[in-house]
Amino acid sequence: MTAPSDLLIRNVRPLGAQAVDILLRGGRISALGARLPATAGCAVEEGEGALLLPGLVESHTHLDKTLWGMDWYRNEVGPLLTDKIDNERAFRAASGHDAGAQSKALAMAFLALGTTRIRTHVDVDTQAGLRHLEGVLRTREALRGLMDIQIVAFPQSGLLGRPGTDALLDQALAAGADVLGGLDPCAIDHDPVRSLDVLFSIAQRHGKPVDIHLHEPGAMGAFSLGLILDRTEALGLQGQVVISHGFCLGDVGLAERDALLARMARLGVALVTSAPPARMVPPLAACRAAGVVLAGGNDGIRDTWSPYGKPDMLERAMLIGLRYNLRRDDELALALDCVTEAGARACGFAGYGLAPGCRADLVLVDAQTVAHAVVERPVRRLVVSGGRVVARQGSLLKGLVEA
């Protein structure tokens, strides 16, 4: 992809502040200020006072699972976590699900709605092997320069129950996965110590960070979380571990919860939540007070697990706001933070933000304030990625990505 020409966007309000012009050069933000002059050969966009947001961040999704754009999937799945896992494996075996095409379709839909960085968990299991990973690696390659896609090698069917999964995870990291995923060491693997020891040894061997799905509630989840923090500390993995979901932090006693949060803050362990209305969730205010980063993600979108979801991080911010009952404008800014700054910090996306030097990933919407943008989820007037206009009025420009 050729380097973008300079781009001057006039009259935009960064996060609702005073209107400025913003100059993009070499794919980065070069300057913000009142009435910046256009450089020679510079393209110019009129912002007309639109609200300026940094490119949105999806910290937890499953691009490989989605049925986005396909015929409606009739969900008749049972209520247990294992029902959903088994149903999905059976569906894929029968349907020949194409994780490459599906992940690409959903990633492009994310980009059209202003998301420029994604952490996606990709299933690795002994039935499909690395097929889903290979598909998402192709998507990452096809969208390189347009989106930053982090791939988590995720043992959706458990790490211990199906022998050979550890070797597959090993291969997945060698093949290009960025992060090692994990899943409920008690509830799914039934042997938390061995499960976590195997997991962390793979991560150590590759020098890769870890992101663990922890659905386990209450005391069981808090126990598993403690084991994870023990290993994070013992192996010196400060800042390298993320807990996804972490429902237990919403229903464990306050004293134990606050001790866990203090330890997480010390070890730089971040949380990612989809803020599900029907589950307990990590406490936003307590996390912030303790210094634990809490980011937001959609989790799966339109797949065999759940029919819900849109690749729209402003809608996810709204759902986070509703779940945490954020009503004041200063509270709604925290909902946006979950899908912008906090997401970039949790996942380690570099060069993030609206300051000079940051990668020029920008979203313009017609909204009066940040809070207004979150509750209204307006059409994305303009999306810029790496200094290049990629979408207008919610639609990707044609010819951006090879078919």
Added chain:
Amino acid sequence: MTAPSDLLIRNVRPLGAQAVDILLRGGRISALGARLPATAGCAVEEGEGALLLPGLVESHTHLDKTLWGMDWYRNEVGPLLTDKIDNERAFRAASGHDAGAQSKALAMAFLALGTTRIRTHVDVDTQAGLRHLEGVLRTREALRGLMDIQIVAFPQSGLLGRPGTDALLDQALAAGADVLGGLDPCAIDHDPVRSLDVLFSIAQRHGKPVDIHLHEPGAMGAFSLGLILDRTEALGLQGQVVISHGFCLGDVGLAERDALLARMARLGVALVTSAPPARMVPPLAACRAAGVVLAGGNDGIRDTWSPYGKPDMLERAMLIGLRYNLRRDDELALALDCVTEAGARACGFAGYGLAPGCRADLVLVDAQTVAHAVVERPVRRLVVSGGRVVARQGSLLKGLVEA
């Protein structure tokens, strides 16, 4: 408003069933069937296989409070229920809030998105007197024939705390309010027996139904609910009482909960929920098992209480689905039921549905199934009210309502 001409809509799928044609005559559904002939002078619309829903029902909102379409309201309100009540009263006194214009703007936005029946709670208090009611009565008149708007005279500042409120409620019912509203007899009025006795005596005097906001949690809410059921039974008001919110039914012991639900079913007392993600909610499955009607409403939309909400009952159905973790297609049909049939039953809207003889209120969307429509919330392709096309592609037809 003149009677609409006959209208034949071809090739639509009622709630996802086999495609049929549907003939509307004299404002009612006249027939459904394969290849119906157009009558003389009959207008024809091509449905092109769209999903057909009955006009959507909003069972609990506050049209008079909304700031819809106005400049962004910066929310800096405190956390208590009384903070919100006092803040709103002060805001209105200072701003000269026009409940007539605001309620009309929001009602028309509801209609454009397919809602044809609304129950709205309208504030009656000793500061504003009947001003909000008069505004919403004008809106009801302006939209007569297009929407069925039920008005609840609602003592938002409490019934006992501000003397003279009972007389104002009396006047409100005499002036045309359809339903008598109430509010937390313990938590707000601090004298549940006297509060409910005054309330029910006003309702009896006018022969009007009752709809009580019950935010009180746990044991306190269950106690108040018991007092309400006592009066419902003693006064023979079977089928005339609605409980809005009813959070207590989500956090009272199961035995007490089930006894209350059994009694509510016997007395025909319905529930309306907005399914708030941050509060306990009445249990959907247990309500259905007990035979208690549970309907859905947005509650306030974009007002001084809360910045959230859109006048879109499909979005509310989605939020209900998320709150109750409804994932299977048969479960998502229950979410739609809350904003269609159950809403009409809870509020007593007559002639509701898709059967011959029902009022011809219809919505067409491009969706494969009911579940798809709920999670996707597609553009409303066509909205028909009383046999007349009123909106296309999400926009009201011009000239429909006088300015």
